[in-house]
Amino acid sequence: MALETRVLQADEWDVWYDHLELAFGGVPESPEERELYKSLAELERSLGVWDGEDCVGSAGAFSFRLSVPGGLLVPAAGVTMVGVAPTHRRRGVLTSLMRRQLDDIRAGGEPLAVLTASEPAIYGRFGYGTGTYGLALEIDTARVRLCVPPGTDGIRLRLVDPEKALADCERVYAALVARRPGMPARQPGWERQGLLDAESLRAGASALTCVVAEGPDGQVAGYARYRVKPEWGPTGAAGTVEVSDLDAPDPAAYAALWRYLCEIDLTSTVRATGRPADDPVLHLVSDVRRSRPNPRDALYVRLVDLGAALEARRYGTPLDVVLEVEDAFCPWNEGRWRLRVGPEGTASCVRSADPVDLELSVRDLGSAYLGGITLTSLAGAGRVRELRPGTLARASRAFASDVAPWLPHGF
Numbered sequence: 061m062a063l064e065t066r067v068l069q070a071d072e073w074d075v076w077y078d079h080l081e082l083a084f085g086g087v088p089e090s091p092e093e094r095e096l097y098k099s100l101a102e103l104e105r106s107l108g109v110w111d112g113e114d115c116v117g118s119a120g121a122f123s124f125r126l127s128v129p130g131g132l133l134v135p136a137a138g139v140t141m142v143g144v145a146p147t148h149r150r151r152g153v154l155t156s157l158m159r160r161q162l163d164d165i166r167a168g169g170e171p172l173a174v175l176t177a178s179e180p181a182i183y184g185r186f187g188y189g190t191g192t193y194g195l196a197l198e199i200d201t202a203r204v205r206l207c208v209p210p211g212t213d214g215i216r217l218r219l220v221d222p223e224k225a226l227a228d229c230e231r232v233y234a235a236l237v238a239r240r241p242g243m244p245a246r247q248p249g250w251e252r253q254g255l256l257d258a259e260s261l262r263a264g265a266s267a268l269t270c271v272v273a274e275g276p277d278g279q280v281a282g283y284a285r286y287r288v289k290p291e292w293g294p295t296g297a298a299g300t301v302e303v304s305d306l307d308a309p310d311p312a313a314y315a316a317l318w319r320y321l322c323e324i325d326l327t328s329t330v331r332a333t334g335r336p337a338d339d340p341v342l343h344l345v346s347d348v349r350r351s352r353p354n355p356r357d358a359l360y361v362r363l364v365d366l367g368a369a370l371e372a373r374r375y376g377t378p379l380d381v382v383l384e385v386e387d388a389f390c391p392w393n394e395g396r397w398r399l400r401v402g403p404e405g406t407a408s409c410v411r412s413a414d415p416v417d418l419e420l421s422v423r424d425l426g427s428a429y430l431g432g433i434t435l436t437s438l439a440g441a442g443r444v445r446e447l448r449p450g451t452l453a454r455a456s457r458a459f460a461s462d463v464a465p466w467l468p469h470g471f
């Protein structure tokens with residue numbers, strides 16, 4: 061029987077999601093999580109592949125606006141819920157979903173598609189490049205001390221019910237979006253993701269706890285959400301503080317929150333995942349080795365409309381460069397582009413017949429797009445080739461962001 065791919069109907073969502081859970085191993089999510097993702101789903105952007113009555117493939121997209129270098133927000137399809145039934149793998153179902161989805165995204169006018177990958181090997185073939193890294197930390201708080209900046213002691217910390225603190229936390233989040241590329245601006249409903257607190261998420265740890273940091277003016281300047289997992293070893297208490305969110309643009313509030321987490325009684329480890337690659341906490345700790353920073357690929361970026369995407373961000377230095385881009389999966393991007401950046405950092409990117417300066421694939425351009433992975437580094441792996449001497453270093457400087465791009469949450 062031929063497979064049929066179609067946009068999801070509202071009454072098909074549960075069957076579609078059951079299929080997705082099966083594709084991920086069959087352990088159901090908590091009702092709380094399921095309800096949240098059902099409410100966030102954009103049905104008209106959710107594709108199902110059907111074999112008769114059986115759903116055997118899925119892919120969805122969220123309509124995000126993503127921060128890019130220069131503090132601007134760019135429409136980006138947040139690709140999600142990708143799964144193919146174990147019975148139907150390796151016969152092109154994912155490839156057909158990616159084809160349909162990227163065509164739809166292009167038709168809808170979003171210049172970017174982004175995703176987080178269950179496995180890094182899957183999405184490069186479709187033109188997605190690693191655009192951000194998330195840092196895992198495991199701080200040995202029995203040994204590591206924090207060297208905090210002046211003003212830290214003037215910060216007041218308060219434990220507040222996470223639900224009641226939500227509006228203040230959201231204000232802090234909103235202030236961060238323009239400062240860091242890679243962050244989705246909050247869309248209605250997504251603020252609830254940070255409050256999810258099912259037993260399965262706790263995994264033996266406490267309920268979600270929220271601590272807010274108030275500045276001398278009494279305003280909330282930062283917050284952390286965390287759980288404590290008690291543990292008793294042969295020498296006594298050895299609990300773990302598991303940090304799920306910590307945001308604070310103000311350095312004193314930021315340091316106060318980390319110091320607090322590192323000094324919670326009966327714990328000897330603070331664990332956090334998905335932190336920014338340049339997280340300032342690396343400069344607060346007395347011993348970075350005993351904080352075990354460990355980077356991991358996080359947000360993958362795909363330029364769907366290459367010209368529009370490159371014009372949508374800002375650049376650090378002026379530039380005039382001709383790029384020869386390989387893009388087999390989206391051939392409308394393939395070929396030669398001239399990228400010109402003026403003194404203000406704004407760019408024009410148009411088709412060109414001029415001699416080529418740099419050769420690269422759309423996947424590598426996606427990696428460089430948010431400014432965290434340099435063209436020079438990609439060239440070191442042979443992924444970018446410099447045909448006119450000097451253009452690589454100039455382009456690399458122009459693309460780089462002085463703040464590492466960061467994806468603060470999954471989707």
Ligand SMILES: CC(=O)SCCNC(=O)CCNC(=O)[C@H](O)C(C)(C)COP(=O)(O)OP(=O)(O)OC[C@H]1O[C@@H](n2cnc3c(N)ncnc32)[C@H](O)[C@@H]1OP(=O)(O)O
Nearest residue numbers: 083140141142143144149150151152153154155175178181
């Ligand atoms: C954004 C997200 O939602 S990420 C979540 C992705 N989903 C999962 O990981 C759930 C479990 N896995 C699955 O559901 C499926 O195996 C999928 C979706 C990863 C792949 O679906 P399939 O229909 O089997 O992929 P398809 O047949 O189109 O394969 C396309 C190519 O990708 C390759 N490929 C597919 N899956 C993988 C993988 N996990 N690792 C490496 N290569 C892979 C195939 O070998 C094939 O290569 P080829 O073109 O050289 O022959």
